[in-house]
Amino acid sequence: MPAPLSVGVGLAALALAGGLFPAHAQTTQDLLQIWNAARQRDPIYAAARAQSRAEQEKIPQARARLLPYITAGGAAEVDNTRRLQNLQHGSTDTRGLWNLTLTQPIVNLGDWDRLKQSEFIARSAELGARQAHQELILRVAQAYFDVLAAQDALRTLQAQKQAVAAQLQAAKKGFELGSTTIADTYEAQSRLDLLNASELQAHNAVQVSQDQLAKIINEPPGQLAGLNAKTRLPPPRPGNLGDWTAQASQANLAVARARLAAKVSEKQIDIAKSGHAPTLSLYAQTGSTSDRGIYGVQNGPRSLDTTVGLQLSIPIYSGGEVSSQVREQTSRLQQARYELEAAKRQAVQSTQQYFSGVTSGLAQIEALLAAEKSSLASLNANRTGYEIGVRVNIDVLNAQQQLYETRRALFRARYDTLMHSLRLKASSGILNESDIVAVNRLLETGRGAADTRPGLNPTLDD
Template sequence: MRFGLTLALIGGVAPVCAQDLLQIWQMALQRDPIYAASRAGRNADQEKIPQARAQLLPYISADAVAEVEDTRRLRGLNDNNSNRRALWALTLVQPIVNIGAWGALERAGYIAKSADVVQEAAYQDLVLRVAQAYFDVLAAQDTIRALQAEKSAIQTQLRAAQQGFELGSITIADTYEAQARLDLINAGELRAQNVLQVSQDLLAKIINERPSQLAELAPDTVLPGPVPNRLSDWTTQSSYANLAVAQAELTAKIIEKQIDIAKSQHYPTVSLRAQTGSASDNGLYNTGNGPSGPRSLDSTVGIQLSIPIFTGGEISSVVREEASRLQQARYQLEEAKRQAVQSTQQHYSGVTSGIAQINALQAAEKSSLASLNANQIGYEVGVRISIDVLNAQQQLYETQRNLSRTRYDTLMSSLKLKASSGILTDQDIVAINQLLTEKR
């Protein structure tokens, strides 16, 4: 259902040269091996239901034996007797009362539901991995863009310092300072290029191809806040809808059924048994003068009752083992609930504080730009020195890099908030994709 929805959404978007998040997501759905492995595991666990149901249905077996027995005396080996036998039987068994088999069928249903939850968790994990890899590439590109702009500004400042030194208006120290900043920027640019390469490799690992130009987040984009904007609503939602909580609940139910199955080993079982078959025995009736002995056809129908009396204490031990595992599962369920609430609080704070940081960094960017302009004018008129301009440049471009990273981190926090609440879907990919543009 999700696959078709995504295709329909892609079909309604006008084609662009750059790959956007929705297109990357579509490729990841088809190509990511982790998600594909989870889907195969889910399909395998669904087979637990027909396997358990088969223990309640009739089964038929056929047996046949053909043998020749040759008996000889120990002395001389000349006195011998040969017996030939041919037997076949057709048996039908229909369980009538088997409480353990019914418990196994219910347990298989819980296992199948647990597999569905695991598959849904893998789906949400794929959403987060695709978005994180995509934003890491964009953040690396923004970092390189800011470093290159800072490098250009430092080169301009370096030329000014060299000219000033040649004219004798400033000392050589300004030239050395600008050159040192330029060398540091060159080293930082190399590191940023490596980060970009690694980020692209991680994205390529998911979609099995190198990403081309990616649609980017426009600088003036206003990021939405959490809806509803109340932490209590999100924590309440996550305490029962978080997928890890759902998985822990199903694990406890599976163990409860396992206890019932273990106890049922004390109970009697009743089954209908019907058998028919024929046999011939030449060895018993053959006198050597006739060709064969008599042939018989026997048929039986009856009810078979089986009552376990003593198993050496094994059943009681299994019950005690499963009871301890149930206690363990309930503690793990409580831990999953607390972890879901804590994660929700963390990611909710990440969204709200991230939006506040974005606003603060945008204001800092404007003030840093004003400071840079003022220092450049002061340097030109002689009331500021080169180091003041370089510091102002560094502050501006560092602010821009921090602003870029904070925007992507805030978007990821919003996705993780929905994942911790169990409501993350491909619609969230669509919503973020609408914020992207082909080119800055």
Template sequence: MPGHRPRIRVAALALLALCANPGQASDLYQTYLKAVDHDMAYAAAQQRQQAAAEKAPQGLATLLPHLSLESGAAWVDREHSGGARRDKDNSNAYALVLVQPLLRWQNVIDHAQGKAQATAGEIELLAARQDLMLRVADTYFELLLAEDQLHTSREQVRSLGQQLDKAQRFRREGSGTENEVQRIQASYDLAQAEQIAAGNALRLQQQAMARLIGNDPGELARLDDQVAFAGPQPARMEAWTEQARAQNLKVQAAEVRRLIAEQEVEKQQAGHLPTLDLVAAHGRFASVGGSLYDVTVPEEKYTQTVVGVQLSVPLYAGGGTQSRTREARALHGAAEDELEDARREADFMARQAYLNLTGGLSQYQALQQALRSSQSNLQITTHAFEAGARISSDVVDAEQQVTRTTLQLARQRYAILQAQLRLMAASGSLGDDNLKRLSALLTRPAQG
């Protein structure tokens, strides 16, 4: 890798499932493997990497001998002024020519650039694979959340339907009011509309997943409701940002591009240097059927071998070499700026993911407490309603609060996992093994 930096080792996040067996199979990693075979953006990245890999042998080829077979033929008809003499002849030749560069500094730099371009292609393929992991995980968790929302909407419609039946019965019996019935009816109608929207959202998410993997995702493994999360280790933002500035894949790619631009400046400056080649040729030459003063010249044939060196000293090329050097220097400056921009972007992404993760964990704990409180409130309200101290719409409000908090908890669990993946991606440590470990948490079958 550029600069040969020692890799900073930062521990991955520890995630412990309380009620899930980590050894169980998970569909998340399998879904990602399907996307590897189907996603066109990743397929294009693979093709670009294969193209970049050819830069190394192309650079090496400029240092190796070039062998060619050359031939030619000529017909000459010369008529001298006054018509006193007319000559005709034809000749042909062919030769095997070998050229071995001995001193061409441009070619040496070409070879180094070719290897660097191949390395850049490998890094960019890793970045594309990492991007695919994030896209699959985002789509996977969004699909699970859409399933949660539809499941919640169905439960709300069912529960509100039961409460509406009770309110209508109480009104007929004289213990309820029309206003209470209408309040529950309004909530029931809204829940039905939300159920329709949730169904549409789920179908869209299923299509998004099918676009990634090429088929219907079917039933997905889910995250257990009782999963417990631990924060990032080390619990220091600067450790993650330092690694991100050094090991982020976009930073590594930018470092290679800067190196290539630096080599390009040197290569263009080498245009002022002499070149020296070894040249060897072996061929057969013939002059056939010529005439001189109307006298036929006999055919002449001979074989010749030539070995020598060819020195070329550039003196003036119209200012082109200086112009190309200035261009290369400007592009090197741009590569320097792009590298610093990549470092700043990696730093920001690591900070953002770290804060999203740590803040998300705190919010998750608060939502857990909010769920316990709303469940307790529902229990108290239900008992008060049964004792005649509260009306049925109060029970409906308490149930909806529990439902909303439960959905927020589910959303927050997925957000924590997404923040974990983005923190690892920003720091350059996201790989298949990390995705497998996270995937092992997804064990519970999908909701019906």
């Protein structure tokens, strides 16, 4: 089995500004706290666990068909007899009776097959609960990082607004001094107006992402811990894609459930074939009738009748129903095997996708870090050129826009790469709660927001 993928993050750790959170938020929540709340409150996960518990009961139900069972019965009768000619002369008798019957199946191939099938169903239900557990990990992590990404985007827009506002003031001052034209002021004002519109949209994105997380934990999230600024995501380990795809084709939970579904279908064929097989049962019955004595009807003391014997049932002809059921279940087995093959291919394809997502994401992060550095250098150069008159206002505005768009892309790429690494482990069937704990160690509470003003970039010194 391939070694688990080591998860790391290289994201500027941005503590969340007070204005971005609901008024009730007082303390910082980390990913582990959010996970613990989701595990207890998420209805989708709770429903999957309840379904798993329900499916476990199929085993004792199937076993019960092989164990002895006892039935009791009783009746009270009134027997009225009259002469047919004039319906006058007649008699009325009353009778009470009871019986107790024990039946023990001895040979019933269908019930033994049902017991084995129920074990496959229960194992599949256990895998379903594990699958729901993995999906909850992914949903919680995705919702958590979506909130952080939305807040990063909003914070970056706000910093960009400040930079554009400062450029607008410089343009106005230059126009008053006669060193620039009014066009510089209009350009900066239009860019600021666009940012105001984008900020409104970013505020809405923050609220939507927080609502999505609240739906999982059943309460509005508080201030969320950010990711450590200097942590770097390592490449997937092992670094060989073939190891990951081999693991996924065997250990992927969807593949394992599809494999069990095929076994369930195989047993269903055996159950259908058992319709042609004889059954043998031991039965013992005891009972009494109120009007029957040991010397005959209403003659002497009441009797207790006891019977013990074997009952053999041999099916001969059922109108072709059993043969039809066998053909039906044979087709369903073929369906299950095709679905197993489809699940294997999907697992391999997903593993390839997420493996590529991690490796290409790491390369994208490095490229964006270089782009951020060069964009910052370009902005500083354009500002200096604007101050000495060799650059125009639109050059500075464009350089600002490029820098902040690069930063927003960098933030998103880090979160996406981390999610790809978690999904890669899920696709290989090895994602568990320890991965939440590992990611949570990368979070820092109480960290101030990274300063996104031009000229101040802590990531350049890493």
